[in-house]
Amino acid sequence: MEKRNQRRTPRPVAGPSLITGYQLLEGVPDEMIDPAGNIRPGWSTLMTAFDRLGPAELPQRFERAEQYLRDAGVFYRKYDGAETNERAWPLAHVPLLIDESEWMLISHGLTQRVELLEKILADIYGEGKLVSQGLLPPELIARNSEFLRPMVGIKPVSGHFLHFCAFELGRGPNGGWWVLGDRTQAPSGAGFALENRVATTRALPDIYGQMNVHRLAGFFRAFRDTLNAQARGRDGRVGILTPGQHNETYFEHAYIARYLGFMLLEGEDLVVEDGQVMVRTVSGLMPLGVLWRRLDGAFADPLELRSDSRIGTPGLTEALRQGSLSMVNALGSGILETRALAAFLPRLSRALLGEPLELPAIATWWCGQEKEREHVIAHLDRMMIGPALSSTLAIDDPQGTRLGSTFDPAQREAVIAAIRDKGGDFVGQEPVRLSTAPVYVAGRLEPRPITLRVYAARTEAGWTIMPGGFARVGYGLDTAAIAMQRGGQAADVWVVSSRPVEQVTLLPQDGEKLVRTPAGALPSRAADNLIWLGRYAERVEATIRILRAYNARYAEVSNTALPILADTRTYLRPLGVDAKQALPVGLLSAIDSAVRSASQIRDRFSPDGWLALNDLQKTAHAFATRVKSGDDATRAMTVLLRKLAGFSGLVHENMYRFAGWRFLEIGRRLERGVQLARITAWMTRPGAPDGALDMLLEIGDSVMTHRRRYSVSAGRLSYLDLLVLDPLNPRSVIFQVADLKAQLETLPGGIEDGILSPATKAALELHTELVIATAEDMDGPRLKRLSGDFSRLAGLIADAYFV
Numbered sequence: 096m097e098k099r100n101q102r103r104t105p106r107p108v109a110g111p112s113l114i115t116g117y118q119l120l121e122g123v124p125d126e127m128i129d130p131a132g133n134i135r136p137g138w139s140t141l142m143t144a145f146d147r148l149g150p151a152e153l154p155q156r157f158e159r160a161e162q163y164l165r166d167a168g169v170f171y172r173k174y175d176g177a178e179t180n181e182r183a184w185p186l187a188h189v190p191l192l193i194d195e196s197e198w199m200l201i202s203h204g205l206t207q208r209v210e211l212l213e214k215i216l217a218d219i220y221g222e223g224k225l226v227s228q229g230l231l232p233p234e235l236i237a238r239n240s241e242f243l244r245p246m247v248g249i250k251p252v253s254g255h256f257l258h259f260c261a262f263e264l265g266r267g268p269n270g271g272w273w274v275l276g277d278r279t280q281a282p283s284g285a286g287f288a289l290e291n292r293v294a295t296t297r298a299l300p301d302i303y304g305q306m307n308v309h310r311l312a313g314f315f316r317a318f319r320d321t322l323n324a325q326a327r328g329r330d331g332r333v334g335i336l337t338p339g340q341h342n343e344t345y346f347e348h349a350y351i352a353r354y355l356g357f358m359l360l361e362g363e364d365l366v367v368e369d370g371q372v373m374v375r376t377v378s379g380l381m382p383l384g385v386l387w388r389r390l391d392g393a394f395a396d397p398l399e400l401r402s403d404s405r406i407g408t409p410g411l412t413e414a415l416r417q418g419s420l421s422m423v424n425a426l427g428s429g430i431l432e433t434r435a436l437a438a439f440l441p442r443l444s445r446a447l448l449g450e451p452l453e454l455p456a457i458a459t460w461w462c463g464q465e466k467e468r469e470h471v472i473a474h475l476d477r478m479m480i481g482p483a484l485s486s487t488l489a490i491d492d493p494q495g496t497r498l499g500s501t502f503d504p505a506q507r508e509a510v511i512a513a514i515r516d517k518g519g520d521f522v523g524q525e526p527v528r529l530s531t532a533p534v535y536v537a538g539r540l541e542p543r544p545i546t547l548r549v550y551a552a553r554t555e556a557g558w559t560i561m562p563g564g565f566a567r568v569g570y571g572l573d574t575a576a577i578a579m580q581r582g583g584q585a586a587d588v589w590v591v592s593s594r595p596v597e598q599v600t601l602l603p604q605d606g607e608k609l610v611r612t613p614a615g616a617l618p619s620r621a622a623d624n625l626i627w628l629g630r631y632a633e634r635v636e637a638t639i640r641i642l643r644a645y646n647a648r649y650a651e652v653s654n655t656a657l658p659i660l661a662d663t664r665t666y667l668r669p670l671g672v673d674a675k676q677a678l679p680v681g682l683l684s685a686i687d688s689a690v691r692s693a694s695q696i697r698d699r700f701s702p703d704g705w706l707a708l709n710d711l712q713k714t715a716h717a718f719a720t721r722v723k724s725g726d727d728a729t730r731a732m733t734v735l736l737r738k739l740a741g742f743s744g745l746v747h748e749n750m751y752r753f754a755g756w757r758f759l760e761i762g763r764r765l766e767r768g769v770q771l772a773r774i775t776a777w778m779t780r781p782g783a784p785d786g787a788l789d790m791l792l793e794i795g796d797s798v799m800t801h802r803r804r805y806s807v808s809a810g811r812l813s814y815l816d817l818l819v820l821d822p823l824n825p826r827s828v829i830f831q832v833a834d835l836k837a838q839l840e841t842l843p844g845g846i847e848d849g850i851l852s853p854a855t856k857a858a859l860e861l862h863t864e865l866v867i868a869t870a871e872d873m874d875g876p877r878l879k880r881l882s883g884d885f886s887r888l889a890g891l892i893a894d895a896y897f898v
Contacts (some may be wrong), residue, residue: 105466106485113145117533117540124266124827125542126191126532137306137591144302150538157188157535160298167702168709169290170346184287187584188535190295191545191566195309195592201272201549202560203266204454209260209551209558211440212431214281214447216256220247220427230446234463234519235435239484241280243392245399245412245426253325255553256425258744259318259387261285261564264454266530266545274456275527275546277662280429281389285550286347288565289315289354291587307592309562317559319355322385325421331384333372334358336365338406339693342777346387349697357387359698362395367410370417375619377754378467378843378895385421390621400426435461435483435522457527458624463519471523475499478523479852480510498526512891520560532586533567544569547588561587570756617754620710621898624695625755626889629762631689638672638682638768640794643732645674648786650725658784666777677728678719686715699755707742714738757838761892767883768831771795775818775828779811788814794816815868819878828881829865835888836862854891 114134119125127138134142145153167185193201218225219242227230236242261282263275292311296303326333335357337348350358358374366373366380373380393401398409414420421812430436444452460467481496502510514521531542545568550561568588585597629696645663649655655664655675664674672681690712693700715735722731743763750756777783778791788811792798795818804821805813819828836858839845845855861884 096861103857113142114533114540117542119542120531122268123528123542124268124270124530126193126266126530126545130270133193137589141190141192141302144299144305147235153535154538156298158298160186160188160294160741163297164290166706167290167293168346168705169287169294169350171287171343184290186291186294186585187566187568188295188298189540190299190587190589191532192589192591195590198309198562201454204452205262205549205551205560206558207444207448207450207453208262208274208277209257211444211448211452212260212277213255213257215436215443216279216425216428218430219430220249220256220425225443225446226532230443231439232461232519235433235461235484236430236516238519239430241283241427241429241433241435241484242391242772243400246425246427249412249416250418251382251421251425251635252294252329253417253421256324256428258423259285259426259553262549262551264549265401265527265545267455268528271306274454276434277431278548279424279431280391281424282550283344283347283389284548285315285561286350286354286567287585288550288561288563288587289547290350291565291585295587303589303893306589307594307596309590309596310562310599311561312549312610313597314559314561315355316599317554317556319357319722321552321554321636322387322423323358324555326384329382329384329419329421331372331382331420332358332374333387334360334365334383334386336360336362336386336388336395338394340691340697341388344389346637346697352698358616358618359621360386361619361620362404362406362408364620365408365411367408367414370410370414371419372408372411372414373782374616377617377619377622377758381616383420385423387423388426389484392429395426405531405666412446431536432480434485434524435459435463436693437524438467438522458525460523461519462514462521462523467523468514468518472514474523475502475507475511477526479526480514480521480523483520483522493676499523524663534565534584534586545586548706562590617758619897621696621699621755622686622758623893625699625758626762626765626892628689628692628696629759630766631685631692632739632743633763633766633770635685635689636736637684637774637794638667638679638685639732639736639739640796641667641774642674642679642682643670643729644790645792646677646725646728646732648790650729652724655712658885659786659790662784662787663790666774675724677721677722678715678731682718683715686712696755701745701749703744704745704749707738707745711735711738712823754842757842758896761835761838764831764835765885765889765892767826768835769829769882771818771826771828772878772881772885775815776882776890779815780875789817796898797824797826800824800886812870815873819871819873819881820865820868822866829862830864831885832858839892842896852895854888854895857884857888857891 114127117128119128124130127134127142129135129173146793148156157313164184164186171182171184215225219236225232226236227867259282261278261284263278264272265275267273287349289311322333333355335348335352337345337359339361342348351357360374364375366375368380372383372386374383388395390406394404395407396409396411397404397407399412400407411420412426415422415426437456438461440456441452444450460471462468463470463483471480476499478499479496480499499507499510529544529546533540533546534543545566547564547566549564552561553557568584568586568587570584641663645660648657649660654660660674667674667679667681670681671684672679690708693705693708697705718731718735722728746756746759750759774794775791778787791814792801797817801813801817804817817824818826822829822833824830836855839852839855839858844852846852851859
């Protein structure tokens with residue numbers, strides 16, 4: 096290990112000065128510098144371009160990439176026990192360059208490997224010849240938690256078990272690429288690879304344009320078209336099954352769903368009826384043809400697999416058994432990630448393919464065999480010792496895998512005893528010695544260990560390999576720190592050609608058939624979250640307006656005993672808002688609730704909308720630590736109100752007028768109606784303190800309108816007329832009811848064959864009642880009933896679309 100940390104400076108080369116002082120690790124291959132100490136051709140072009148930018152502009156370029164990632168809200172979830180554990184995506188700004196000719200070798204080797212894995216998986220859940228012929232130990236199958244016994248004998252309707260796989264690669268000491276691990280369960284990171292590319296090209300558009308870098312869009316286009324074709328063949332749609340917003344890569348699930356136009360679904364969105372998987376949508380149950388799962392297979396079906404799963408769908412296994420659904424990848428494919436399986440792949444390749452593996456894996460010895468067990472014990476100091484049935488790579492799992500030389504004498508004896516007693520639980524692997532690549536650190540380049548994650552997708556033309564993927568780069572020299580959970584970074588991977596490359600996009604091509612998604616294809620869970628997002632946003636606005644009016648008056652008198660202030664505190668207290676606090680916890684809680692609702696439907700939001708909502712949340716929490724009551728709080732509320740208006744404006748102007756927008760609008764109108772009716776009833780009641788009516792107009796954002804509308808104030812009646820019964824005032828109660836009625840009529844099931852749904856009928860009745868009412872009718876009891884009318888209407892909507 097000491098030898099690895101020795102540095103050597105590359106032999107002086109003519110050209111880029113940025114690499115001056117770039118010191119290689121002794122005995123470790125480097126991606127930029129060849130063994131002779133010369134800079135490789137593609138890297139020379141990149142470094143020359145970096146030098147032209149200079150030490151002043153280059154960091155600015157890299158900051159562009161960081162800014163893009165922040166604006167796009169790219170994050171991953173880090174499990175560190177912290178209260179807030181979303182982390183910004185850690186981009187390593189210098190891309191990893193791989194020549195096209197070398198990439199062809201990688202692609203060919205991975206295509207061979209994934210075909211081998213397909214055959215192995217088909218045998219494990221099929222005839223079982225590999226075990227009966229002694230090519231696979233039965234212990235590795237039968238004792239494996241990833242072996243899903245109910246899947247035995249189920250043949251995928253698509254004819255294939257594997258459709259989308261990932262591979263971890265590392266460059267070995269001989270300069271060739273080695274496979275460090277296979278990802279077949281629910282491979283992650285493809286969406287992050289796309290974001291890496293976008294961020295990097297935002298920073299380096301001129302350099303990217305001149306280097307003939309292969310595009311990624313063609314890979315995703317081919318896979319998207321393949322899945323859509325399979326779904327149409329079964330009269331269904333394609334869905335991505337996510338564990339939900341708390342998963343570490345949820346952002347990627349939402350991003351891929353939006354990018355490819357697939358439905359983002361959770362287990363509760365699905366139901367199995369008569370062996371057919373259906374999506375609960377606002378139009379009723381709709382068939383699903385293809386499900387790209389992003390959760391572990393054992394959790395997919397609590398009925399036949401893990402009964403404690405709360406993220407799966409009962410009956411999913413039966414649907415696969417009946418052939419009504421194509422699954423990407425097949426349930427049970429996680430068994431291929433078993434670490435001990437690597438020990439048998441060379442032999443299996445010769446038996447099943449009749450040829451050796453083109454891309455070797457790191458040497459692995461399963462200790463369930465006597466000869467291999469004794470070999471591991473004899474060479475313990477030079478082995479990585481880890482669990483045989485684990486599906487985690489050694490570089491991802493430094494606690495579960497240890498280098499034998501790091502054991503003290505007592506630990507060494509204990510490990511040897513455990514291996515002899517339960518050898519089948521352990522594997523020995525040769526230590527991973529990764530190549531390095533340059534990372535930009537404080538104005539200079541430094542070498543860091545890297546692994547390469549590459550993706551393979553099955554298309555109608557066969558397997559295709561993504562021309563790039565992404566590289567995981569260590570912050571330091573410790574290879575255990577490469578994992579994203581342990582502080583690693585991610586770099587874009589450029590496969591460079593000597594010739595111009597095809598400019599591929601996901602946009603429709605000439606002659607392609609236009610396919611429109613039906614308006615009602617909105618999952619009920621998503622509609623529910625959209626309604627609550629709208630409600631929370633309006634609740635936040637109403638609270639901010641009240642608090643702004645309160646603090647403006649407090650700033651004038653500095654006397655909390657003033658009747659109008661005491662009355663306002665009394666009104667807010669049952670709502671969980673303490674107006675004595677400059678920025679009340681109740682307001683922060685409402686903002687956080689809006690963000691939580693939005694986070695569950697990330698695939699239905701533009702990055703700008705999400706950024707605006709997050710900006711509101713960050714600003715509010717920052718204000719909470721320093722804002723004081725009075726004028727300071729008044730100004731803070733104005734800032735928050737403007738930021739909220741920015742979010743609402745983005746949604747209103749940019750969100751497609753689909754069912755999703757209508758549910759968001761319904762939520763806004765329901766909550767605004769509740770808030771208006773409630774505050775109007777309170778401030779127009781007999782005995783309300785002086786100044787209540789003027790404060791009501793201010794809260795209702797109708798001061799100027801009232802002056803123009805009523806040349807002579809009619810007192811309480813003019814306020815009631817404007818804020819309750821004026822159909823032209825967007826802040827009036829009747830305006831909310833009219834818009835609710837219009838939205839409900841347009842929703843699926845709102846009016847069918849001339850018959851109104853219960854929710855639409857209730858909205859019509861309430862609207863009619865308000866149309867014929869006069870301001871004199873709006874006494875205290877009627878205003879209080881209005882708030883209840885909105886709540887009952889919300890219940891009818893829930894009954895129609897969410898139950």
